[in-house]
Amino acid sequence: MKIQQPILIVILCCLGVTAPENPVMAQKPADEYLFNDSHFHLTNYIQEGITVNKFLEIMGSVVGRSTLFGIPLQQEWSYQNSGSYAPTYYLQSDAPLYYYSFTDAYIAMQYKALSKEQQARLDPMIIGFNPADMYGVKHIERVLRTFPGVFTGIGEFSIHKEFVSSKVAGETASLTNPALDSILDFAGRVGLIVLIHSDIDVPFAKPTAEAVYLSQMKELLKRHPATTIIWAHMGLGRVVHPVGYSSIEPGERPSDQVSIIEDILSDPAFSHVYFDISWDEVAKYIVTNSKTIQNSASVFEKFPDRFLFGTDIVAPPDQKFYLSVYEMYAPLWKVLSPTTSEKIRKLNYTKLFDAARLKVRMWEKANISK
Numbered sequence: 175m176k177i178q179q180p181i182l183i184v185i186l187c188c189l190g191v192t193a194p195e196n197p198v199m200a201q202k203p204a205d206e207y208l209f210n211d212s213h214f215h216l217t218n219y220i221q222e223g224i225t226v227n228k229f230l231e232i233m234g235s236v237v238g239r240s241t242l243f244g245i246p247l248q249q250e251w252s253y254q255n256s257g258s259y260a261p262t263y264y265l266q267s268d269a270p271l272y273y274y275s276f277t278d279a280y281i282a283m284q285y286k287a288l289s290k291e292q293q294a295r296l297d298p299m300i301i302g303f304n305p306a307d308m309y310g311v312k313h314i315e316r317v318l319r320t321f322p323g324v325f326t327g328i329g330e331f332s333i334h335k336e337f338v339s340s341k342v343a344g345e346t347a348s349l350t351n352p353a354l355d356s357i358l359d360f361a362g363r364v365g366l367i368v369l370i371h372s373d374i375d376v377p378f379a380k381p382t383a384e385a386v387y388l389s390q391m392k393e394l395l396k397r398h399p400a401t402t403i404i405w406a407h408m409g410l411g412r413v414v415h416p417v418g419y420s421s422i423e424p425g426e427r428p429s430d431q432v433s434i435i436e437d438i439l440s441d442p443a444f445s446h447v448y449f450d451i452s453w454d455e456v457a458k459y460i461v462t463n464s465k466t467i468q469n470s471a472s473v474f475e476k477f478p479d480r481f482l483f484g485t486d487i488v489a490p491p492d493q494k495f496y497l498s499v500y501e502m503y504a505p506l507w508k509v510l511s512p513t514t515s516e517k518i519r520k521l522n523y524t525k526l527f528d529a530a531r532l533k534v535r536m537w538e539k540a541n542i543s544k
């Protein structure tokens with residue numbers, strides 16, 4: 175049932191909840207925006223980037239809404255390792271990465287300084303927790319209590335990420351760690367939307383072997399049916415190829431990755447699971463050639479409600495840079511039906527993030543005393 179906007183506002187006011195304002199409607203008709211961004215990093219691996227005001231300027235009238243988060247990990251500048259060379263990316267140093275919890279406070283303060291109209295366009299996410307620590311969930315709750323009215327979800331945080339996981343100081347994160355279960359369980363209870371990065375496979379995997387982390391990921395997802403979970407990048411990475419990617423000539427393959435995704439989306443046990451197609455490293459697989467585009471489009475058309483576009487751009491200096499991933503996908507946008515394209519670019523975002531906002535605000539109202 176579709177509740178009319180004025181009636182919805184009355185219901186929400188009675189609940190003491192401010193309705194997620196629809197900035198798209200307020201500022202520009204939704205169909206004039208290119209997309210809503212389900213995956214965006216304001217800051218980089220050394221916690222530097224652009225201000226949120228700058229980001230809003232970059233979104234301009236081209237992008238409707240966006241998630242807002244930094245990066246949970248800080249690259250240490252070890253003088254013993256790289257001397258006076260200051261690394262800004264995890265591939266530029268052998269020194270470890272460590273969890274940088276202050277990122278959540280930074281994002282919250284940036285957000286709180288905005289006008290209501292500006293805030294309505296953004297969905298801040300909590301990321302500064304260690305998913306291998308049984309106390310990780312406590313950090314998330316503390317952030318909600320310190321900054322009520324700000325956050326919509328948690329993530330992007332990583333469990334298995336090529337070149338990154340092995341560099342993180344302390345215990346290695348795992349899909350089987352009960353610490354992660356407690357986090358997903360809490361997210362479900364609060365209504366926080368979850369954006370999780372976990373590679374489906376190890377880097378440079380043998381084309382014939384089973385994806386190493388697939389069954390663990392499926393078990394994890396199954397254990398949390400009440401939590402809305404977006405599996406970032408469909409489990410892919412720079413060198414974590416789509417399953418079966420190099421088994422036969424490009425353009426010839428019956429993409430196994432596609433059937434894995436189809437199996438998950440067809441199974442009611444995963445009805446709470448979504449995928450994002452963010453990152454230029456993911457776009458490169460999808461737009462390899464007309465076959466890969468068609469293979470991908472077929473699964474998007476079959477499950478148009480389960481995919482979200484995101485850029486995964488980090489701290490863009492300008493709009494041209496920010497729109498580059500969207501533009502890489504031009505061949506895909508061309509073949510998708512208008513309805514499916516609209517859902518992946520915009521509507522699935524508003525549906526999921528509006529629902530999460532509402533639930534989190536209600537949890538805050540019920541659980542945080544003033």
Ligand SMILES: [Zn+2]
Binds near residue numbers: 213215330486
């Ligand atoms: Zn990302």
